[in-house]
Amino acid sequence: MNAVGDFTPSRLRERARRVAAVAARHADAVDRDGRFPREAVEAMKAERLLGAMIPEDLGGEGAGLAAVADTCTVLGQACSASAMVFAMHQIKVSSLVEHGLDSPWHRGALERIAADQLLIASATTEGGIGGNMRNSICAVERTGDRFTLEKQATVISYGDDADGIMVTARANGEAPTTDQVMAVFFKGDYTLERTSTWDTLGMRGTCSNGYVFRGAAPVAQIIPKPFAEIAAQSMLAYAHILWSALWFGIATDAVNRARAFVRAEARKTPQTTPPGALRLAEATATLNSIRSTVLAAMERFEAAKADPDALSSVSFAVDINMVKVETSERILDVIDRCLLVCGILGYKNGTPYSLGRHLRDAHSARLMVSNERILGNTANLLLVQRQDVGLFG
Amino acid sequence: MSADIRTLLASHGGLPVDVATLADDADLYGAGLSSFASVQLMLALEDTFEIEFPDRMLNRRTFASIRSITDAVTELVAEREAAA
Ligand SMILES: Cc1cc2nc3c(=O)[nH]c(=O)nc-3n(C[C@H](O)[C@H](O)[C@H](O)COP(=O)(O)OP(=O)(O)OC[C@H]3O[C@@H](n4cnc5c(N)ncnc54)[C@H](O)[C@@H]3O)c2cc1C
Numbered sequence: 001m002n003a004v005g006d007f008t009p010s011r012l013r014e015r016a017r018r019v020a021a022v023a024a025r026h027a028d029a030v031d032r033d034g035r036f037p038r039e040a041v042e043a044m045k046a047e048r049l050l051g052a053m054i055p056e057d058l059g060g061e062g063a064g065l066a067a068v069a070d071t072c073t074v075l076g077q078a079c080s081a082s083a084m085v086f087a088m089h090q091i092k093v094s095s096l097v098e099h100g101l102d103s104p105w106h107r108g109a110l111e112r113i114a115a116d117q118l119l120i121a122s123a124t125t126e127g128g129i130g131g132n133m134r135n136s137i138c139a140v141e142r143t144g145d146r147f148t149l150e151k152q153a154t155v156i157s158y159g160d161d162a163d164g165i166m167v168t169a170r171a172n173g174e175a176p177t178t179d180q181v182m183a184v185f186f187k188g189d190y191t192l193e194r195t196s197t198w199d200t201l202g203m204r205g206t207c208s209n210g211y212v213f214r215g216a217a218p219v220a221q222i223i224p225k226p227f228a229e230i231a232a233q234s235m236l237a238y239a240h241i242l243w244s245a246l247w248f249g250i251a252t253d254a255v256n257r258a259r260a261f262v263r264a265e266a267r268k269t270p271q272t273t274p275p276g277a278l279r280l281a282e283a284t285a286t287l288n289s290i291r292s293t294v295l296a297a298m299e300r301f302e303a304a305k306a307d308p309d310a311l312s313s314v315s316f317a318v319d320i321n322m323v324k325v326e327t328s329e330r331i332l333d334v335i336d337r338c339l340l341v342c343g344i345l346g347y348k349n350g351t352p353y354s355l356g357r358h359l360r361d362a363h364s365a366r367l368m369v370s371n372e373r374i375l376g377n378t379a380n381l382l383l384v385q386r387q388d389v390g391l392f393g
Numbered sequence: 394m395s396a397d398i399r400t401l402l403a404s405h406g407g408l409p410v411d412v413a414t415l416a417d418d419a420d421l422y423g424a425g426l427s428s429f430a431s432v433q434l435m436l437a438l439e440d441t442f443e444i445e446f447p448d449r450m451l452n453r454r455t456f457a458s459i460r461s462i463t464d465a466v467t468e469l470v471a472e473r474e475a476a477a
Contacts, residue, residue, distance in 0.1 A: 134428065176409050176425030228422055232453060312453035317428075380432050384439075386448050 015047040016071040020078035027079035030205035031357050036161045037205045040082035051114030053093050059114035069245035076249020080361035081205025083246040091238045092120040092166045098234040105220040121162035127152035131369040135177040139170035148216045157208040163187050180227035190215035202360030233311040237301045237320050244294045244327035247365050251331040254358045255283050258338035261353045276341035283337040290330050297323040314381050321378045328365030335359050395463050405434040417460040431456045444469035
């Protein structure tokens with residue numbers, strides 16, 4: 001037992017390492033060409049990692065948040081884009097596992113995902129709404145027991161390579177923008193018309209192009225729960241924790257490169273501590289506090305999970321938002337210090353100490369649901385939150 | 394009290410529908426109550442009824458309907474009066 005319960009990372013760790021080795025080999029090409037990390041995703045499928053969180057009776061292995069977060073960290077050290085694809089898929093699966101087990105169609109969907117190792121993408125972002133995920137313009141249009149949905153989906157990561165997409169929309173044509181549902185579509189249920197191309201500073205391999213999404217499916221494919229509850233009770237927590245875990249991975253690899261640099265310097269000039277060692281120590285301190293933040297968030301989530309009121313409470317929302325904001329800010333700090341350590345060899349591409357990709361990838365973190373937006377929402381919640389008085393709450 | 398709560402909901406809830414058309418147990422989130430508006434409403438309730446919502450009540454369920462808000466406010470007003 002440790003801070004996050006009977007957390008046994010080793011359950012997925014060996015397989016995660018093998019996938020990471022594949023991802024690392026192709027990371028520079030994926031970044032340079034802005035292409036889907038297909039080798040790494042094929043390795044995830046071969047290692048059967050895409051069904052890891054799915055309950056055993058549905059063909060998965062019932063892995064918990066901690067084991068999956070640990071995998072995100074391992075992959076994040078190898079290739080940020082591969083790790084992000086993995087994380088986003090698991091976030092989608094988590095919504096089905098947490099909120100779909102009472103629905104026969106969604107149980108069947110989980111069985112398919114596990115059996116065929118299907119990769120699931122996400123379409124929450126919408127033209128005219130941006131990252132304000134708890135609002136939709138598009139709506140589900142029902143006719144009998146079927147529905148259609150058209151969405152200006154301005155960002156769908158790996159949309160072209162996914163086997164299914166989960167899409168948010170208003171519950172019906174008359175519903176207010178906040179009354180949303182989430183529907184699951186498998187290939188064959190939808191078409192994607194490309195509207196923009198993902199040519200970005202970093203995270204280039206997520207291939208998060210813009211599309212017009214057009215789907216048609218039986219009504220049974222809509223998760224029978226308001227999206228508001230899915231978001232508050234599990235999706236935000238899974239997303240912020242898994243993203244943070246992989247961002248921590250990116251920063252960890254930067255620190256490892258800086259450490260390798262300092263060690264090489266130390267060997268060149270024995271009996272002296274290389275000047276970079278000080279910055280390395282600073283970077284390590286921040287890295288450790290990022291790890292603590294992520295671990296504490298997991299513990300907080302596990303503790304709140306048993307109680308829906310705790311999960312939808314103001315204090316939980318504040319805490320889970322702050323994890324994302326903190327982690328996404330601080331990894332930049334860490335990588336930046338590592339760059340000072342490695343100097344030109346860190347600035348150049350193609351050296352063992354290169355940090356350009358790390359820094360560029362890390363710059364996506366604050367924008368991935370804008371920290372400005374999250375801080376704005378949190379600031380509103382802080383108007384009513386009462387601060388705990390003790391160290392242990 | 395329910396009438397006062399309805400008035401505050403109308404002025405602070407930012408709902409796209411007329412509050413008068415909502416039953417006491419109608420789902421306010423379904424009616425369009427946003428997280429931002431629920432905080433504004435909470436502040437207005439605290440002012441009007443001279444109460445403070447404790448952490449345990451700061452959740453989605455408390456603000457799910459006019460009835461659940463009324464229950465919470467009734468409880469907090471009773472606590473305040475008992476303490477006075
Ligand atoms: C690598 C990556 C992968 C992604 N993959 C997906 C995906 O698969 N599916 C998906 O749906 N989305 C995805 N996204 C989109 C992402 O989750 C956000 O929704 C999106 O980045 C927000 O877009 P935006 O910055 O244009 O819009 P906005 O959220 O509108 O923000 C634009 C800017 O406006 C300002 N702003 C807006 N609102 C506020 C506010 N309330 N307070 C203060 N400032 C504000 C901020 O400065 C912000 O940067 C991905 C993003 C990244 C970086």
